[in-house]
Structures are given as C-alpha cells and as structure tokens.
Amino acid sequence: MICMTLSENSILKALTPDNVKRAIPLGFGLLKRAAKKRPLAVNYDLTYSCNLRCEHCYFSRAVEEKRLQNQSLDELTDEQWIKTFRYHHSLGINSAALTGGEPTLRMNLIKEAVDIFPMVQIATNGLIKMPKFPGKQPVIWTSLDGRPETHNAIRGAEVFDRVIENIQNDKRIFISMAVSASNYDEIDVVAKIAHDANVRGLFFLFYTGYPGDPLLLKGKSLRKAVKGISKAMMEYGDFIVISKKMIETYVTKSHVPTCIFKNGGVQSFYPNGKRKYCVMGNSPALCANCGCIVPVASHCLAKFDPETIEKLKKFPF
Numbered sequence: 666m667i668c669m670t671l672s673e674n675s676i677l678k679a680l681t682p683d684n685v686k687r688a689i690p691l692g693f694g695l696l697k698r699a700a701k702k703r704p705l706a707v708n709y710d711l712t713y714s715c716n717l718r719c720e721h722c723y724f725s726r727a728v729e730e731k732r733l734q735n736q737s738l739d740e741l742t743d744e745q746w747i748k749t750f751r752y753h754h755s756l757g758i759n760s761a762a763l764t765g766g767e768p769t770l771r772m773n774l775i776k777e778a779v780d781i782f783p784m785v786q787i788a789t790n791g792l793i794k795m796p797k798f799p800g801k802q803p804v805i806w807t808s809l810d811g812r813p814e815t816h817n818a819i820r821g822a823e824v825f826d827r828v829i830e831n832i833q834n835d836k837r838i839f840i841s842m843a844v845s846a847s848n849y850d851e852i853d854v855v856a857k858i859a860h861d862a863n864v865r866g867l868f869f870l871f872y873t874g875y876p877g878d879p880l881l882l883k884g885k886s887l888r889k890a891v892k893g894i895s896k897a898m899m900e901y902g903d904f905i906v907i908s909k910k911m912i913e914t915y916v917t918k919s920h921v922p923t924c925i926f927k928n929g930g931v932q933s934f935y936p937n938g939k940r941k942y943c944v945m946g947n948s949p950a951l952c953a954n955c956g957c958i959v960p961v962a963s964h965c966l967a968k969f970d971p972e973t974i975e976k977l978k979k980f981p982f
Contacts, residue, residue: 705925706760707753708933708944711746711774713738715767716792718821721845721872721880724766727946731935740936746774749938750781760784764944766936769793779803786980788841790820791828795837804980806841807832809859811851819847829862838864839906839979844890844956845872845880852893856901866906866979869894871915871956873945881954891916906979908972910965911958920964921952931959 713728731738741749750761761782763775769789776798779785785803789795795805810816813825832838840859844852852869859867871890872880882890894912898905914920925931926943933941944959945951962980965973 703756704758704929704932706762706931707758708762708764708931708941709746709749709778710764710766710934710936710941711768711771712740712766713936714770715765715790716770717767717790717824719790720819720821720847721843723873723945724764727941730947737937741938743771743774743777745938746771747777747781749934750778754781758782760786762786762788762931762944764788767792769795772796775803790824791831792824794831795835802837805835805838807838807864809840809842809855811842811848812854812858815848815851829858832862832864834863836863836865840864840867841870841958842867843870843872844882844894846882846886847880849882849886849890849893852890852897853900856897856905860901860904866904867897867901868906868958870958872954873951873956874954875948875950876953878954882956887916903976906976907958908965908970908976910968910970910973911961911976914961914964915956918953918955920960921955923964923967924952924955924960925963926960927952930963 710724715722715725718725728738753761759782761778761784763778763785765788767790768775768787770793772793775785775787779798779801783801786806787795787803788806789808791807791809795803807828809828810819816825816828817823832840840855840862842848842852842855848855856867871882872878874881891912894905894907895909898907898909924943926933931944933944935941941947942949943951943957945955945957962973962977966977
C-alpha cells in the first residue's frame with residue numbers, strides 16, 4: 666500500500682481561519698442536501714457528439730454500451746436542456762458540470778448554463794476556444810495527455826498545437842491529465858507544459874475502467890504515477906491542485922463506499938436527460954477501479970483534510 670501523511674507543520678499551516686470558514690459551510694451543505702434529499706451539484710452530458718475519438722474515453726464506452734442494449738441515443742433539445750437547468754436551479758442546486766461528448770459543440774447551452782447557475786465547470790478537449798462570457802466566468806477543465814506525440818496518439822488526431830494555442834494565458838483553465846498506462850511516465854512533461862502555458866493549475870485523474878482493462882494503472886505504473894505526481898507537487902507547489910490525501914485515496918479507493926455519485930450528492934445525466942449511475946458510466950463494476958477526482962476530492966473534504974481544503978480553494982464549492 667502507498668501511504669502519505671502530512672507533516673505537523675503542513676497541517677498547522679493549512680488550518681487557517683479562512684480554511685475553517687470554507688470547511689464549515691461544506692459540512693452544512695452536505696447536511697442540508699441530506700435533509701432536503703437533493704443533490705449539491707449536477708453533471709450534464711450535453712451531447713453524444715464529439716470531434717475526437719480518444720482511447721481512454723469513458724463516455725464513448727458508455728455510449729457503446731447503450732447501443733448494444735438498444736437504448737435511445739436521442740438528445741434533449743436546447744429548450745428541454747434550458748428547462749432542466751432552470752428546474753434544478755429552482756431546487757437550490759448552484760453548481761453544474763458540463764461534459765459530453767464534447768460540450769463546446771453545444772456552446773449556446775454552455776452560455777445558458779453560465780447565466781443560470783452561480784458555479785459552472787466545463788470539461789473540454791480544448792479544440793474549440795472558449796469565449797469570454799458576460800459577467801462571471803466558468804471554470805474550464807481542458808485535457809492534456811502528455812508530450813505532443815503522446816497527446817496526439819491518445820486523441821487520435823494531430824491536435825496538440827491547437828489545444829495549446831487555445832489555452833495559452835487563460836486563467837479560467839485547469840489542465841486535467843487522465844493518467845493511464847499510456848502516459849504515466851509523462852507527468853513531469855505535462856506539468857511543465859501546463860505551467861508554461863500560464864493557466865490556472867493542473868490536476869490529475871487516474872484512468873477508470875473495468876477489471877482487466879490494459880489502460881489501468883497497477884504495480885510499477887501505479888507507483889511511478891504516484892511518484893511523478895508527488896515530484897510535480899514539490900516542484901510546482903500550489904499550481905498542482907491535488908493533495909497528498911487525494912493521491913492516497915486514488916490508490917486505496919477509500920472513497921468508493923461513500924462516493925458522492927452513489928449517495929446522490931451529485932447527480933449525472935445523459936444527453937437524453939436520463940439519469941446515469943455516475944459521470945464515468947452506468948455500471949457499478951467501474952467502482953473498483955475508480956479514479957474520478959470528484960468523489961476523491963469530496964471524500965477528502967468530508968474528512969476535513971486541511972491540505973485538500975487548501976488545495977481546492979481555486980475550485981468553487
């Protein structure tokens with residue numbers, strides 16, 4: 666087992682009055698959600714369409730499963746999505762994550778969601794440059810998989826240069842690296858590229874897949890990934906938006922029993938408006954290898970881990 670602990674000095678440094686003020690509302694938010702039986706946040710897959718075909722895409726895998734089961738692949742119309750946004754916001758839900766497919770292919774819906782919800786996160790492959798929105802700006806998660814050749818191979822197209830051009834100097838953007846057997850030894854490369862691009866920060870997910878999936882991190886690749894992330898944290902400090910407790914949780918999977926998707930804290934929806942099991946797909950068989958940052962972060966926040974609270978200041982919650 667790979668285990669990491671905070672030093673006493675790090676804990677004392679992170680236990681600031683400001684962090685305590687942030688942690689207490691989180692606890693009250695969880696209690697309020699439980700009392701009213703409504704989620705804290707929602708996740709919408711806006712479209713089945715995408716402009717890439719990535720080797721590690723959880724969404725395309727889930728869509729293929731739906732096809733094999735002869736399930737509908739219809740999408741909600743703009744009007745239906747906007748009605749859904751307004752309904753969920755009327756319930757007191759203030760945070761929405763927009764995913765896909767590629768959500769920027771329905772940019773008009775992104776604009777509507779940003780107008781309706783106080784907090785919006787967008788997960789994109791970066792091929793379409795995000796516009797500036799009137800007033801408040803969303804948090805944008807842009808994927809980067811490794812050095813140019815690796816990124817292009819994983820994405821199935823020559824897109825690296827275009828992505829870098831679209832994200833350069835945009836402080837709304839966090840780089841998201843999905844670490845798998847294809848790129849676990851390029852964490853240092855991604856950290857430098859992201860830092861040089863002058864974005865807001867970098868975080869890591871571990872590839873999620875069914876048992877036996879060759880892209881899963883295990884053994885040597887898992888140990889090297891943990892070492893690579895730890896090294897990046899030391900070299901780039903707060904630019905790396907992940908805590909030691911979160912790395913430990915990725916490895917131990919201690920977040921799985923209390924997953925915020927399983928307990929209803931976050932609800933995820935397909936493009937046809939039907940409820941998903943979680944953002945990663947529609948099967949509990951994925952849980953054993955879950956590397957999703959959302960339940961990992963929420964688990965560590967619920968434990969009031971001081972470094973996690975400090976690291977996640979950049980994210981709205």
